[in-house]
Amino acid sequence: MLMTSIDYRQAVKEDVSQLQELLDYFAENGLILQRKDVEQNYESFWVAHDGEQVVGCCGQRIYENGSQKAEICSLCVREEYQGHGIGSALVGNVLADLETNPDVELIFAFTRAGPMLEKLGFEMTKRERFPEKIMAFCNECPHYSNCDEQAWEYVL
Numbered sequence: 001m002l003m004t005s006i007d008y009r010q011a012v013k014e015d016v017s018q019l020q021e022l023l024d025y026f027a028e029n030g031l032i033l034q035r036k037d038v039e040q041n042y043e044s045f046w047v048a049h050d051g052e053q054v055v056g057c058c059g060q061r062i063y064e065n066g067s068q069k070a071e072i073c074s075l076c077v078r079e080e081y082q083g084h085g086i087g088s089a090l091v092g093n094v095l096a097d098l099e100t101n102p103d104v105e106l107i108f109a110f111t112r113a114g115p116m117l118e119k120l121g122f123e124m125t126k127r128e129r130f131p132e133k134i135m136a137f138c139n140e141c142p143h144y145s146n147c148d149e150q151a152w153e154y155v156l
């Protein structure tokens with residue numbers, strides 16, 4: 001595959017079924033949380049395309065509780081495309097998008113892919129700093145009591 005041919009853009013309605021399929025695959029493997037809101041929230045995703053195929057995605061979630069925090073979530077790249085910078089490029093696109101949002105002051109992620117985020121300017125922090133995430137999403141996670149994800153933050 002030729003990585004220069006990968007196209008990055010915000011998801012459109014036509015991407016929904018492939019996006020859902022990609023997310024379901026990684027959720028079934030226990031690597032990301034299941035997403036049941038893709039149809040309603042597809043615009044919050046960036047996708048990487050190789051031709052017609054969606055090969056990666058990264059979501060963003062803005063917390064509307066006055067905290068001015070946004071989360072980078074649901075990051076995945078098809079296995080045969082991993083290790084070629086697609087995940088980093090997806091996060092870079094989401095970061096650039098969030099940086100233009102005046103309501104966002106801090107971006108965070110709970111992840112096992114910390115080294116990748118560190119290269120993009122994130123710093124490791126404590127999960128407890130993000131109770132809104134824990135209460136809204138972690139509670140439903142099967143790994144809640146033995147979570148191996150670390151919290152990372154990016155201050156704008």
Ligand SMILES: CC(C)(COP(=O)(O)OP(=O)(O)OC[C@H]1O[C@@H](n2cnc3c(N)ncnc32)[C@H](O)[C@@H]1OP(=O)(O)O)[C@@H](O)C(=O)NCCC(=O)NCCS
Pocket residue numbers: 026031032075076077078081082083084085086087088089110111112113114115116149
């Ligand atoms: C995490 C993921 C999206 C990275 O995508 P990718 O396209 O392979 O990422 P990149 O090629 O941009 O990798 C950038 C760097 O991060 C590192 N990295 C990627 N995934 C990592 C992981 N799970 N743990 C530690 N380091 C990781 C790579 O080694 C690479 O470092 P290098 O440049 O020194 O070689 C991909 O591995 C994936 O889909 N994993 C399964 C789903 C998942 O675990 N998502 C994260 C949820 S916590």
